[in-house]
Amino acid sequence: xxxxxxxxxxxxxxxxxxxxxxxxxxxxxxxxxxxxxxxxxxxxxxxxxxxxxxxxxxxxxxxxxxxxxxxxxxxxxxxxxxxxxxxxxxxxxxxxxxxxxxxxxxxxxxxxxxxxxxxxxxxxxxxxxxxxxxxxxxxxxxxxxxxxxxxxxxxxxxxxxxxxxxxxxxxxxxxxxxxxxxxxxxxxxxxxxxxxxxxxxxxxxxxxxxxxxxxxxxxxxxxxxxxxxxxxxxxxxxxxxxxxxxxxxxxxxxxxxxxxxxxxxxxxxxxxxxxxxxxxxxxxxxxxxxxxxxxxxxxxxxxxxxxxxxxxxxxxxxxxxxxxxxxxxxxxxxxxxxxxxxxxxxxxxxxxxxxxxxxxxxxxxxxxxxxxxxxxxxxxxxxxxxxxxxxxxxxxxxxxxxxxxxxxxxxxxxxxxxxxxx
Numbered sequence: 001x002x003x004x005x006x007x008x009x010x011x012x013x014x015x016x017x018x019x020x021x022x023x024x025x026x027x028x029x030x031x032x033x034x035x036x037x038x039x040x041x042x043x044x045x046x047x048x049x050x051x052x053x054x055x056x057x058x059x060x061x062x063x064x065x066x067x068x069x070x071x072x073x074x075x076x077x078x079x080x081x082x083x084x085x086x087x088x089x090x091x092x093x094x095x096x097x098x099x100x101x102x103x104x105x106x107x108x109x110x111x112x113x114x115x116x117x118x119x120x121x122x123x124x125x126x127x128x129x130x131x132x133x134x135x136x137x138x139x140x141x142x143x144x145x146x147x148x149x150x151x152x153x154x155x156x157x158x159x160x161x162x163x164x165x166x167x168x169x170x171x172x173x174x175x176x177x178x179x180x181x182x183x184x185x186x187x188x189x190x191x192x193x194x195x196x197x198x199x200x201x202x203x204x205x206x207x208x209x210x211x212x213x214x215x216x217x218x219x220x221x222x223x224x225x226x227x228x229x230x231x232x233x234x235x236x237x238x239x240x241x242x243x244x245x246x247x248x249x250x251x252x253x254x255x256x257x258x259x260x261x262x263x264x265x266x267x268x269x270x271x272x273x274x275x276x277x278x279x280x281x282x283x284x285x286x287x288x289x290x291x292x293x294x295x296x297x298x299x300x301x302x303x304x305x306x307x308x309x310x311x312x313x314x315x316x317x318x319x320x321x322x323x324x325x326x327x328x329x330x331x332x333x334x335x336x337x338x339x340x341x342x343x344x345x346x347x348x349x350x351x352x353x354x355x356x357x358x359x360x361x362x363x364x365x366x367x368x369x370x371x372x373x374x375x376x377x378x379x380x381x382x383x384x385x386x387x388x389x390x391x392x393x394x395x396x397x398x399x400x401x402x403x404x405x406x407x408x409x410x411x412x413x414x415x416x417x418x419x420x421x422x
Contacts, residue, residue, distance in 0.1 A: 004124050005133055007184050012137050013144040014177035018087060018170035019110065020145030021152050023053065024270050025163065026103055027251040028262055033160065034096040043252055043375060045096055049103055050247055051371040054240075056107040057363040061215040063112035064357030067119065072185050075116060076178045083109025088171030091164040111360060118339060118356030120181075122349045124188060128289070131340060135285025138335055139278050146274035153266030160262075219358045228405070229345045229355065232294070233362055235401035239301050239334070240366035241373075242394035245387050246308060248374035253311065253384050260317060268321040276328025277335065284333045293341035298402030300333025304395040308388035330395075 026049050035042035067075055086105040093099045125133040155162045223230045250269065254260040260268070288296045303326060310323035339356065346355035377387040 004184060004188060005136060007180060008124065008137060009140040011177045011180045011184070012140045014173050014180075016141045016144035017148050017173060018084065020141070020270070021148055021170070022087065022106070024149065024266060025152065025156070026099070028265060029099060029163065030096060031251060031255045032261065034093070034099050036096070039256070040379070043379070046251055047248055047371055047375045048100060050251065051368065052104050052107040053110060054244060054363050054366070054371070055368045056104070057111045057360045058365060058368070059108055059111040060114050060357040060360035061219050064115040064353045065215045067115050067353050072116065073182055075112075076182065079109060079112045079116070080174055080178055082106070083112060084171045084174040088168045090167040114360035115353040115357045118343055118352045119349070120185070121339065122343055122352040130343070131285045131289035131336065132282070134340060135281045135336060138281045142274040142277045142281065146271050146278065149266045149270040149274065153263045153271070157261065157263035218354070219361065222354060222358060226345065229342070231401070231405045232341055232345065233359065235297065235398050235405060236359070237362060237366055238394050238401055239398035240363060241370045242304070242391040242398065244366055244370035245374040245391040245394070246311070248371040249378060249384055249387050250311070252378065254320060257384070258314070258316060258320065260320070264317045268317040269324050272321045272324040273328035273331065276325050277332040280329050280332035281335070284336045288336050288340060293337035293344055294402055294406045296333050297337040297341065298399045298406065300330045300337065301395050301399035301402060303333070304330035305392050305399070308391040308395070312384060312388050
């Protein structure tokens with residue numbers, strides 16, 4: 001397991017070098033370079049960018065279906081073409097709409113990471129050690145992300161066009177990362193051969209609406225059949241609503257109210273929160289192996305209640321940094337249970353990509369709705385108070401929902417095959 005973990009850490013750092021910076025750099029490029037001179041319109045342009053990644057997580061269920069039908073090698077090649085290559089092309093953008101198109105394509109591709117990541121984690125690590133192994137991988141992710149965001153923030157502050165160099169290099173580095181991951185797949189025999197399909201007596205039927213909707217029908221069947229998973233997703237939906245409210249408001253609050261630029265924004269938000277997450281990730285991994293993902297989630301959601309309140313009180317970059325400390329502590333717990341909760345409920349390795357894809361798809365549902373809700377609340381009230389108070393209340397209710405789930409449900413549910421849609 002040591003060799004597997006070490007090699008996957010190397011891949012994880014390369015992965016984080018690109019995708020971790022997209023989250024903060026794309027909105028800042030809109031706010032400070034490519035956005036409209038009209039502040040109100042620029043706010044909505046920002047929302048379109050910040051909402052793209054969570055919104056297109058709805059495609060995870062379709063990526064999961066693709067994984068059932070192609071080899072891991074081909075799947076990862078498609079993933080790079082859709083998720084990483086468009087980000088390399090950001091070097092060529094000259095206006096907001098070009099930036100948005102490339103960002104949307106890459107966001108649709110990024111949704112493909114969750115199903116394959118869940119499948120490989122289930123294969124690489126035994127159940128009793130997976131929490132600690134995943135914690136170490138997250139430490140590598142966050143450590144690499146903290147260094148990358150710090151360095152890119154400095155670079156962008158001194159040379160605002162440096163993103164035209166950074167994105168192609170980081171995108172090309174993903175080819176190396178995928179080659180490393182494919183070696184690991186071969187080393188551990190993670191590639192599962194698909195069973196041969198019986199010969200058809202007649203040509204396959206033409207594509208129909210039902211065939212196109214098959215992954216969504218499958219998702220509904222799984223949620224109806226597994227009550228514990230459904231309740232887990234309800235609690236995460238409440239948490240996700242709060243998360244999206246904060247995601248919508250933070251770039252606007254930082255630039256419009258506090259006048260922050262690339263360096264201050266990157267350092268007081270992502271660098272601080274990721275450094276804190278690195279510190280708390282291993283303790284949460286140890287805790288998850290002992291008390292399970294439900295109670296870890298409830299604890300993390302409770303901590304996150306503090307974050308919107310501290311953002312409201314922030315008067316400068318140091319105030320945002322203090323809020324980011326609470327954000328980092330809470331997200332360390334969420335990051336562990338986000339992936340390992342669905343994996344525990346899935347039971348069998350075959351079900352893991354399905355459960356993880358469903359979980360990721362529902363991120364997109366809340367991303368579509370609640371970032372818009374947050375911006376509407378802000379624009380209507382002309383205040384950051386109401387969206388952030390709503391976020392604090394939602395975090396608190398999510399913690400209560402997880403506690404109720406822990407008290408009412410045996411964890412984990414017995415392993416069973418994911419039902420097929422009728």
